[in-house]
Amino acid sequence: MSRAWSDIEAFEEFLDDGGIVEVDDAMPAAYRDAVFNFIEMHANSELMGGLTERDWIPKTPGLRHKMSVLAKTQDEIGHGHLLYMVAADLGIKTRRQMLEDLFAGKSRFHNVFHYQAKTWGDQVAIAFLVDAAALASQQAVFKNCSYGPYRRILKRIISEEGFHMRLGEDRMMRIANGTNAQREMFQESLDRWFWPALQLFGPDSKPNDVLLRWHIKSERNEVLRDKWVQKFVPLLQSYGFTIPAPNLSWDEVTRRWDVGPIDWEPLKRTLAQGGPDSARRIGEARKNWEQTSWVRDALDEQVPA
């Protein structure tokens, strides 16, 4: 059964009443585009994140951590697959088009995957700070997302991201309980990753943001970002690390942390593929795609469509 709406007002009324849109509904084109762009970026970010994780499989210290990095890589690539399927079903681009656009540098993925993870400390900072930020924004989408197929897929993704975050905090705790050299390494990683992780939430939501109006997202960027700050500032301090925010202050009256003004220039640069590691990241992913084309060709011959 596919539903249709007489005009955008009727559609918005349906959404405001908590209506859930399904793939075969005759949804307005602008809504279809907005949902598609959102899911495509999420899918790209899972894939690019998975590739970052994969880079660290040979370099990860100790068998125990190495095995968990393997499990996490498999999770992230798996999330990419689940999401590309949901995005492709919207009929705007095929999975192959989405991947080709990504490797041609034409589409977006999260800012944090435009930076290089230089040390094991960076990898831990990503697992803890970035995964927590990504999880918080996904949970806010899951809570009330008006697009049914995306919401159902998020349920599974969120449960696995929770595993990644626990893993990240566990690794950080081991470092915090380690040697001075280890603690210094992590502090340097925190200095590099604190701001990119915070910027993952994006600048303050605009009043006319269609993602909010159409209940694709249910929470404003600045609200999610602030929740993350309130949680992670004291948590990092409890492990003995310093927050790399010169203007950090604690308000006794509101009992809240304030990290001071945020410089959004780095975020803008990464979203235009001009981040410090964008070119290498996309180039590596493209090379991987090209080198595996024989597998896809062989499968196409074996399994006629």
Next chain:
Amino acid sequence: MATYEVFLKKDGRDEFRHAGALDAANDDLALVLARESYLRRAEGNRLWLVRRDNLIIAGEDFVEPNTDKPHRHHDGSAVAAHRKATRESKT
């Protein structure tokens, strides 16, 4: 006659769910029977039928939980203990 598996979904947050099965002479009759057997009282407003012959069913051994892969899990107990100790030291 063929056996069909019936899946129903209500509009809203729920996913498609397996509701049962039925026998029918062809696809069109199967749809009518499904509607009359499973959808008399608004149990759903979307209906999928799949011929049982077309189902690919995994063997039990195949889906046995990967109990030999503990690295896919993390109970977070050490972290929870740290957080608890931090909370208690503040109060």
